[in-house]
Amino acid sequence: MxxxxxxxxxxxxxxxxxxxxxxxxxxxxxxxxxxxxxxxxxxxxPTPGLQSGVMPWEQTAISPCDKEPTARPALERIGRELQFQGMALEATCNAASGGWVVQVQVVDGTKAHKVVRGPLADGQAVDMGTPAGAARSEAAAGATGFSPDVLHNRQWLRALMARHQFDNLPDAWWHFAQRGLPPAQASDTDLAAR
Known part of the structure; x- marks a missing residue:
């Protein structure tokens, strides 16, 4: 076998x-x-600037921007509006002027393209021609010589902020103060810092 x-x-x-x-x-x-x-x-x-549910403009010390208690709720409303449009707001207090440095980040480019123009990569800032917070002559609110996309985006941001009672300060597209409140004077800021 x-x-x-x-x-x-x-x-x-x-x-x-x-x-x-x-x-x-x-x-x-x-x-x-x-x-x-x-x-x-x-x-x-992660949404840029929005880790752990903390709004990017929250600070522990009292700043000149805290003189008006309606600023933070207004910025939160703007943030919620932008969220539906696929973007996120970053706003920080400019202690020297008492105004707000504002920048808008793209979170969802497919939604954001319905409102703003230019390259809309997720996680990147909306193209405004110059970086937010940079004091340059090209950053002035009335600066010209930019592409139609940049000019559209700057106008869109001014209109968005104006709807929520913020005025664009002439020195920069990114610099806003709450309507009816003059920016803090340098002497006010120096005294607050002491």
Whole structure:
């Protein structure tokens, strides 16, 4: 009688029993992250300047911008409006002037392109021709010589802020003061800092 070679029956192991515990948990974490990305691509990308639910303009010390208690609620309303348009607001107090340095970040370029123009890469600032906070002659509110996209974006920002009672200061497209409040004088700022 001829004996045929037999192949051993493969043993089936519990796949999780073969992995060390750290590998199991990291696999679960990666799976959750991937499912979050598939469900909402923006869930895996932090909104610029908005970590841990803290608004970017929140500060612990009292600043000249805090003289008017309606400024922060107005900025929060602007932020909510921008959120629906695929953008996020970054506003910080300019202690020297008492005004606000304002910049708008793209969070979802497909939504943002319905409102603003130019390159709209997620996580990047809306193109205004110059960086926010940079004191340059080209940053002046009435500066010319820019592309139609930049001029449109600057006008759009002025109109957005005006609807929420903020006036664009003439020195820069990014510099705003709450309507009816003059920017702080240098002497006021010096006394507040002491």
């Amino acid at each position: 001829l004996a045929l070679p037999t192949t051993p029956t493969p043993r089936r192991l519990n796949p999780t029993a073969a992995m060390p515990p750290a590998t199991r948990w990291s696999s679960v974490a990666v799976a959750l992250l991937l499912s979050a990305c598939a469900h909402s691509p923006q869930a895996a990308v």
